[in-house]
Amino acid sequence: MSENNSNDNNDLLNALNSIETVKVGDVVKAEVLAIDDDKQAIVGIEGTGIEGVVPQKELSTKPVSDINDVVKVGDTLDLVVISKIGSDKEGGSYLLSVRRLEARKVWDEIQKKYEAGETIEAPVTQVVKGGLVVDAGVRGFVPASMISDHFVEDLNQFKGQTLTFKIIEIEPSENRLILSHRALVEQEKAAKRDEIMSTLKAGETVTGKVARLTSFGAFVDLGGVDGLVHVSEIAYERVEKPSDVLKVGQEVKVKVLSVDPDRNRISLSIKQTLPEPWDGIEEKAPEGSVLEGTVKRLTSFGAFVEVFPGVEGLVHISQIAHEHIATPNDVLSTGETVKVKVLEVHPDAHRLALSIKALKEKPAGSEERHEQPKQQQRAPRKQAAPTQMSTDDDDEGFTLGDLVGDQLKNAQKKADSDNK
Template identity: 45%
Template sequence: MTTEDILNEENNEEVNNQTEGDTEVDENTEVNSSSGYNVGDKVSGTVYKVEDKFIRAHLDGSEYEGIVPISQLTNQRIEHPNEVVSEDDTIEGVVIKVEEEEGRHNVILSVRKLEETKSYDTLEEAAKNDETITGTVMDVVQAGLVVDVGVRGFIPASLLSDEYVEDLEQFAGQTVQVKVEDIDKEKNRVILNRKRIIEEDKKQDRQKQLSNLEKGSVIDGEVVRITNFGAFINLGDVDGLAHISELSYTRVEKVEDAVNIGDKVKVKVLDVNPENERVSLSVKQAGTSPFDDFAKENSVGDTLEGTVKRLVDFGAFVEVAPGVEGLVHVSEISHDHVAVPSDVLKVEESVQVKILSINEDSEKISLSIKETTERQPESKDEPKVYNDETEDDRPTLGDVFGDRFKNLDL
């Protein structure tokens, strides 16, 4: 069954007038003008009798009787007219047929069509102004929900929520808030949207929480998504990102080494951008920094055992306590010239380091390896020059000039 079939199912049924005889309601029947009533006229009256398949009413200011078949009472599915109307009730309807045969002076009315006309006007106005309206779920089908909004409207499953809804039956008989997504009065077609309301409500909730988040505050969260660059942590109505560098004071190679989906964690709010709905978080800063403990227990000039963790062109990062690293500048590695740190150091190598400075504001430590070793003294002896030649080996003038003197006339 398609969406259009569902919407048109009730509206395509034939109108039957079951009075004393079975009379078919034909809206195209020519009207006897002597009655004073024409098809399409709006009339009102008072119900004086409720039958099994129709009701009878005295029409205001007329000797004619108004008859409303059960199918024209409401767009809801009812078994008996007394489900929606009682004797002495005042009704309004639109004329769909006039009977002036001998012994019959009846006006066939449709309360449903008049209500639908009013409902369509209301729905068109709601669609124009993007208003939220309320409806009651009349039927649950595989493709979505049939909803009474004055006329039969339909919510496709894809427009029911911002999340996948597996059990549609949970909405049976419920009152729901919707917006008019599309309306075609000629085809009796009304498409409704509940998803947009949910999205708008959640956006308002997010903005409210974003405005209440304070930079520097520590709050509870839950890890809901992991990427290669960090973890997304749900704070209630908004998610924040903790970059991989903010997950732990120790170096984290993979996010999964520090946190997993479902973990409950405390986080520190680093930054809030309500306009872009972005929140920057830190897991490591929500706890005590190991740097603080290190700074209390150690001083400039202390010599410590450390482990080389990273080698870069300008030096080596050495771990001197769990989660605490300091930098040995390339010029502080050795008394001898070092072109590249990797020429003399290896990752995970244990080294002795001396603390040169501790900056508590930036949490940076400067270290030196060469300050833990003594410079090798330079040799004071003059350099020796070795000469293997002896006087006997030196060339004579004859050796140099050879036979050049033989032809001289002296």
């Protein structure tokens, strides 16, 4: 063999050895050689002499409607080798992708954020069974239980929203990215709660919104932390169910009763921000006036009638009817609407003496019943303290004369008759 031929063979071998091999997963540079039927790009992989194909859907992470909008002949692309598609003497052809290379970069970025404990932002693109799909550069999934700190019935409200997420699980090889928005909601609420709990003081009045209603009260959102308004603190009048007088989302003024940071509890009152119902009672219910009220409670000694919200007066059993009745239940029922005449007003003691029979005509031939002296029947609370009785019924501070009524008077009359 001549020296020239030997040199030519060596040059050919060196050229062949210098050609890089291509493996699946490699990142390569390639020049766009042609656009094939407007559906794929034919590229030449630099340094290999091998051609490859890039389908239209693999040219971008975003949908491509026209391949000519994203590439043209002569462009140089960074690509990842997906698979081999055939075999020939030149080494075969390969399927390549821009989209998957970009996705790989995104996975690397997300992995770094996950390891650093950082969050990511992503728009919600789909609502699917069991949660939300988001576009974080790669597909991410948010389980329904990780969307909020409370149950959300309609997930469609989140579609199109860009939310911040905590990375819960990441596995690029399986294209699995699990995210949580709930974790951030809870963190944010915890921070706000700590801030509010440290600044909120008992006795001050603040504004909030009704967040939840229960059988025992209403939870009011004070801007990141909920406080409880017990059912007894909603109004001066008796409230059976909080939902009867309040609605979720309603703005209310509340007075702070107590703050317990250790137990994360705030006690609130709505009624203590309202006017005291007994204020101006002498003008609203002067002696001799006629009012309409509702029978709230029946006791053995009379009926308590609410004439204004939070203002109840006593109709003594002797003031219910002209004829004798054994118990108030004989002629009245709880919830009944009645007209009453105001006999006496005691603003300081929060007491009203009322009468139903004073508004009724005395039946013909009936004997007028004797009433107790005012001073015995309506002694102020402080003077009557030694003789007040405690019963299972709430006597509201009424005197012994209020409780026994005509029975005391009749017993006295009998004693006087026996002495004669």
